[in-house]
Amino acid sequence: MKDSKNNSKFLVHDYENKDTDSARLIQSVRRLFLSGGKYTARQINSLCNTDDARKFIADLRNKEGWKIEDCRLSGGCKLYWLSAKGGTK
Numbered sequence: 001m002k003d004s005k006n007n008s009k010f011l012v013h014d015y016e017n018k019d020t021d022s023a024r025l026i027q028s029v030r031r032l033f034l035s036g037g038k039y040t041a042r043q044i045n046s047l048c049n050t051d052d053a054r055k056f057i058a059d060l061r062n063k064e065g066w067k068i069e070d071c072r073l074s075g076g077c078k079l080y081w082l083s084a085k086g087g088t089k
Contacts, residue, residue, distance in 0.1 A: 029056040033068065038081040
């Protein structure tokens with residue numbers, strides 16, 4: 001009988017790998033915008049346990065073509081939200 005290797009270490013999520021962690025975090029940011037809310041970068045960072053909210057917003061806008069709008073609040077921070085798609089016909 002052949003010696004079998006234990007492959008269980010390949011079946012679990014690798015949270016040490018920055019690429020998989022980044023993919024998990026951007027997915028969390030996607031879910032927030034799809035929920036229809038309006039968020040500041042600070043709120044997104046807090047809700048998604050990250051410090052790269054503005055980077056993820058830029059990636060969603062530029063690489064994935066999402067229509068994320070923003071406006072500057074009186075306190076100086078920006079409020080971000082996913083733009084509604086078109087009108088009704």
